Amino acid sequence: MQVSIKWLKDYIDFTETPEQLADKLTMAGIPVENIIDPGEGLEKVVTGRIEKLEPHQNSDHLQICTMNVGLKENIIIVTGAQNVAEGQIVPVAMVGAHLPNGMKISKGKLRGVVSNGMLCSAQELKLDLEKLPPEQKTGIFILPSDTPVGIPAKEVLGLNDVVLEFELTANRADCFSVVGLVREIAAITGNKPHFPEIKVTEDDETKLGDIFSVEIADPDLCSRFSTRMLKNVKIGPSPEWMQQRLEGAGIRSINNVVDVTNFVMIELGHPMHAYDYDHIAGKKLIARRAVDGEELHTLDDTSRKAKGEMLVIADTEKAAGLAGIMGGFETEITDTTTTVVLESADFYGPCIRRTARACGLSSEASGRFERGIDSETTIKALDRAAQLLQEMGACTVCQGIVDVYPNPKQPAYVTFTTEQINKHLGTDIPKQTMIDIITSVGFEITKDENDEITVKVPSWRNDVSRMADISEEIARLYGFDKIASTLPSGASMQGSQSDKQTFIDKVKASLSAQGLCETISFALTNEATFDKLNVPKDDMLRQAIPIMNPLSDEYPLVRTTLLSSIFDNLSRNLARKNDNVAIFEVGTVFYPKALPVTELPNEVVKIAGAITGRRHAHIWNQPNDMVDFYDVKGIIEELFADLRVTRYTVEAGTHYAMHPGKTALFKKGRDVLATIGEVHPAVLANYGISKPVYIFELDAKTVMKYMAKDFKYKSLPKYPAMTRDLAMLVATDINSADIEKAMTKAAGQNLVQITLFDVYTGKQVEAGKKSLAFSLTFQSNDKTLTDAEVNTAIEKIVAKLQKDFDADLRA
Template structure:
C-alpha cells in the first residue's frame, strides 16, 4: 500500500514532515517502509523559455540557446538536441543541479562557447516513459507553451509530492485505504479529519430495479452484491488531480470510469468494477461458483478454464469476470461505452486468495478482498464513484440501487474494565484516557457503568474481537515508549531435548559418520509416485492426506513413505551425473485416521536411505568396486550398534520397492525394525535409473522401543580366547542365522562369538546342499579354557545341528 502526502492532506491537516509522520505511524503500529520523494534531484531544475536559437559556429550539430529562466538576465546554454525551437518551454537544469540519473551540472565550454546549464530530456528527469507520447520519449522534454518560466520543474511535472510506502500487517485491512490512514493520523495528531460529503444527484429518471437485477447464488462466497447504473457516459481522460493521486498510489491512469473505480478503491478501501451495460446478456449479474471447465475470457485478453471452487460474476449466459480479481473481456469499458453498471460487493477472502493463486493473478483488488473488506461500505463506494463521475460531467445517474444483502453483518461489541486493560498491559492508564483513545479511532461507547465499559466496534475493524484487541489499541496509541519495561515473572527451567529428538540426533550422527549425506525434502508427493514405487493398490500407503490448496498440481498429497523423497533426490543426482550417491533422510510421514480428513493425521517418523555407485572415492590408490547389498546391510548393522539395539535376527523378506530374494528384514520378535534390499527393477525403470541401487527403511518408534535403556560396562578379559572352526553341509534353504541360534543355545556361556567365514556351493557339494563354515570363539572371565572343557561344548553343538538341521560335518 502506498499513498501520497497530498492525498492524505485532502482529508486532514497536519504539520508534521513526511518523515515525522512516518515515524509516528510506525510507532503506532502502522509501519511505513519507505518515504519516497518523486522529485528528488530536481531541486535546481526550473522551467525556461527558448528566446533565441542559433547554430554553433564551430559545430555542425550544436545549437546556442538564449534561455529565459525567470532571472534578471537570460542565460546561454549549448545543446545538441534537434527537437527544440524558439518559443518552447523546457526543463532547465541549472548549474549545481544533481539530476536523478546521477548527472551533475556544472559550468563549461562547448567548442568555445560557455554553457550555463542543460536542457533536460524525460530520461534525464527519470520520468515514466510509458505514460508519454512517442515524440516526448526522446530528445528534450517539451512543456506546454503556457507554462510559466522560472518555477520549479517538479511543480509542473506533478512531482512535488511525497509518497509513503506502507508495510501493513494482514489484520489491518482498514488501513489499505486513505480513509483508514486518515483515521489513524487523526488519532495520532489529535486533528479532526474532514472527509468529503458523499451525495449523489439521481438526475436520470430511469429506475434501475426496472431494467437490471442481481442474484447471489452462493452466499457463502459473496455476502453482499450492490450495483448502480450510470447513463450518458462520456469516456475520456481523468482530471489532472486524480491522475496525480492515482500515480502516487502506484496506479496508472486509463480513463475516467476506470480511474474513478481505482480512486474509490484506494480512498475507501473497497474494490469496485465497471461493466458495459449493453454487453451484459439478460441484463442480470449473478455471483456464483464457476462451472467446472467453463471458459472465461479476462481483461488481460487471456482465456482461462475455470474450476468449480472459483467464484465468478456471470450474466444470464456466461461468466463475465473472476470475482474480486479481474473482469471479463466481453463486458469491459471501451471508448464506445455509454451506459455503465458499477459493482461493489463483499467476497469471501480465502476463496479470492485461492483463485488468485491458481490463476497467477494478483491485484490491488484481490489483495484487499483477501484481507477482508467492510461489507457496510458497498453503497458508499457506489455513491462516491457516481458522485465523482457526475462532478466531471461524465454521466447521469439512474434512480435507485440494486442491493442484495441476505445476511447483514451484525455489530460486534466488546466489554472490558480499565483494571483489566491495565493488568494486561502492566500500566496505570486513567479511564478517561482510555476512552479518548478508543473513541478517536471510531469505537462507540455504548455502556459505561461501574467501570465496566462496552464499546461498539466499527464495521471496518474486523481485527478487533475481544478485550486483548482493545488493550492493543490503547497501548499503541498511548505509546509503547510510555510503557515501562519489566522483567517477566516465573520459574526458570532448563530446556532439554525429548527422547525422540535425542534419538534422531544419534541416527543422523551415525549415518553421517558412515559417509551418507543428509537430505531434507518437502513432505509432499503425488499419486504417480505410488505407482513408481510399486505400491499395491490396496496398500494403506496410498491413502494419503490431500492438500486443499496445493502449491502446484505436482504435489497435491502429503507423503506416506519417506522413499518417495529418497528416490526423487536420488534420480535428481543421477540425472546430473553424480553417479556415486549415498544419502539418507529422517522425516515424518502422515497417515489419516479416515478420509476425508476430520481430525489430525498420525505423524510417524521414518528413516530411509539409498546408496549406489563406487564403494570408495575415486583415486589412484582406491579400487573401483561397486557397493552391493552387504554395504547397505552393514550400514544398518552399524546404526543399530550405535543405538544399542542387539540380539536381533536377519531373515529374508519382501518389500514393495525391493527386489524379490534380495531383501532382508531386521527383526526383534515379530517387529520389523529395519528393511534392507536391492531396488526392484520396475522401480528403477520408473525413475529412469539404469544401475543397481540399495535402500533401507526404518521406523523410529520401533527402533526406540528396542534401544537398551540400562547397560553395564565390564573390564577387558584377563584370559585368552580359544577358537574352533566347524564346516558343515546343510540344505540350501537353511538360514545361517538359525544355525547360529542353535549353536548359542547348545554351547553354554563360554561361547562368546560366532563368525560365518565361508559359504560354498559347487561341484564338491551335492545338489541341494551348501557348505557353511563358522569360527567359534570360547572365552572365560575366570580361567584359561582347556580342550577338555571346550570339546563337550563342541559335541553338544554338533549333536544339536545334526538333530535340528540334518547337518553333516565336513573334514
C-alpha cells in the same frame, strides 16, 4: 500501499512534515517503509520565457536564448534544440542544479558564448513519456503559454508532492485506503478529518431493477454483490487532479471510468469493477464457481482455463472475469461504451489468494480482497464512483441499486476491564484515557458499568475480536515508548536436546561415518509415486493427506514413506551419470487419523537410505566389486552397534518395494527394527534404473525403544579362548539365525561368539541341502577351559542340531 501527502491533506489538516508524520505512523503500528519525493532533483529548475532567440555566430546548429526566469535581469542560455521559439515557456535548469537523470548544471562557454543554465527536455526531467503527446517526447519540454515565469517547475509539473510508501501488515486491511490512513492520522494528531459528503442525484428515469439482475450462486465465496448503472457515459480523460492522486498511488491513468474505480479503491479501500452493459449477455451477473476447464478471456487479452474452485463473475452465457482479480475482455470499458454497470462486492479472501497465485495475477484489488474488506462499504463505493463521474459531467445515474446480501455481517462486541488491559500491558493507564483512545479509531462504547467496558467493533476492523486486540490498540496509540521495558520473570532453565534429537544426531553421525551422504527433501509426494513403488492398492501408505494450496500440481500430497524421497534423489543422481550412490535421509512422514483431515496427523520419524554402484573408488589398487545385499546389511549392523542395539535377529521377510527372497528383517521380538533388501525389478523399471539397488528403512521410535540405556563395562578376559569349527548339512529352507540360537541355548554361558564362515551348495551336496560352517569361540571369565569341557559343549550342540534341524555333521 502508497499515497501522496496531498491526498491525505484533502481529508485532514496536519502541520507535521512528511518525515514527522511517517515517524508517528510507524510508532503507532502503521509502518512507513519509504518517503518518495517525485520532484527530487528539480529544486533549481524554474519556469522561463524565451524573450529573444538568435542564431549562434560560430555555429550552424546552436541558438542563443535570452531568458526571463523571474530575476531582475534576463540570463543567456545557449541551446542546440530546434523546437523552441520566442515567447515559449520552458523549464530552465539554473546553474548548480542536479537533475534527476544525474546531470549537474554548471556555468560554461559554448563557442565563445557564456551559457548560464540549460533548457530541459521531458527525459532530462524524468517525466513519464507515455503520458505525453508525441511532439513533447523529444526536444525541449514546452509548458502552457499561461504558465507564470520564475516559479519552481515541479509546481507546474505536479511534482510538488511527497509520497509515503507503507509496508502494512496483513491484519491491517483497513489501512489499505486513504480513509483508513486518515482515521489513524486523526487519532495520532487529534485533528478532525473532513471526509467528502457522498451524495448522488439519480437523474435518469431508468430503474435498474427493471433491466438488470444479480445472483450469488456460491455465498461461501461471495457474501455481498452490489451494482449501480450509469447511462449516457462519455469516455474521456479524468481531471488532472485525479490523475495526480492516482499517480501518487502508483496507478496509471487510463480513462475517466476506470480511473474513478481505481480512485475509489484507493480512497475507500474497496475494489470495484466496471462492465460495458451492452456486452453483458442476459443482462445479469452471477457470482459462481467456475466450471472446471471453462474458458476465460481476461482484460490482458489472455485466454485462461478456470478451475473448479475459482470464483468467476459470469453473465448468462459465459464467465465475464475472475472475481476480485481481473475482468473479462468482452465486457471491458472502451471508447464506444455508453452504458456502464458498476460492481462492488465482497469476495472470500482465501479463494482470491489461491486464484491469484494459480493464475500468476496479483493486483491492487486482489491484494485487498485477500486481506479482507469491509462488506458494509459496497453501496458507499458505488455512490462515490457515481458521484465523481456525475461531477465530471460524464454520465447520468439510473434509479436504484441492485444489492444481494444474503447473510448480513453482524457487528462484533468485545468486553474488557481496565485492570485486564493494564495487567496485559504492564501499565497503569487511566480508564478515561483508554476510552478516549479506543473511540478515536471508531470503536463505540455500548456499556460502561462497574469498570467493565463493552465496545462495538467498527465494520472495517476485521482483525479485532478479543481483549488482546483492544489492548494492542490502546498500547500503540498510547505510545509504546511510554510503556516501561521489563525483563520477563521466571526461573531460567538450561536448554538441552531431547532424546529424539540426540538419537537422530547419532544416526546421522553413524551413517555419515560409513560413507553415506545425507539428503534433505521436501515432505511432498504424489499419487503416481505409490504406483512406482509397488505400494498395494489397499495399503495405508496410500492414505496421504492432500495439501489445500500445493506449491505445484506435481506434489499435491504429504508423504507417507521416506522411500519416495530416496528414489527421487537416487534417480536424479543416476540420470546425471553419478553411478556410485550411497545416500540416506532422516525425516518425518505423516499418517492421517482420518480423511478428510479433522485433526493434526501423526508425525513419525523414519530413516531410509539406498546404495548402488561400486563398493570402492574406481582406482588401480582397489577391486572392481559392486555393492550387494551384505553391504546394506553391514550398514545396519554397524548402525545398531553405534546405537547399542543388541540381541536382535535377522530373518527373511517381505516389503512392497523389495525383491522377494532378497529381503531381510532385523527384529527384536515381534518388533521390526529395520527392513533391508534389493529393490524389486519392477520398481527399478518404474524409475528408469538399470542396475541393482539396495535399500533400508527404519522406524526411529522402534529403534530408540531398544537402545541400551545403562552401560556395564567388563574387564578384559584373563583366560584364553578356545575355538572349534562345525560344518553340517541342513535343509536349504533353514535359517542360519535359528541354528545360532539353538547352539547358544545348548552350549551354555561359555560360548561367547558364533561366526558363519562358509555356505556351500554344489555337486558335492545333495539336492535340497546346504553346507554351513561355523566357528565357535569358548571362553570363561573364571578359569581356563579344558578340552573336555569344550568337547562336552560341542556334543550338546550337535545333539541339539540333530534333533531340531536333522543336521548331518560333516568331518
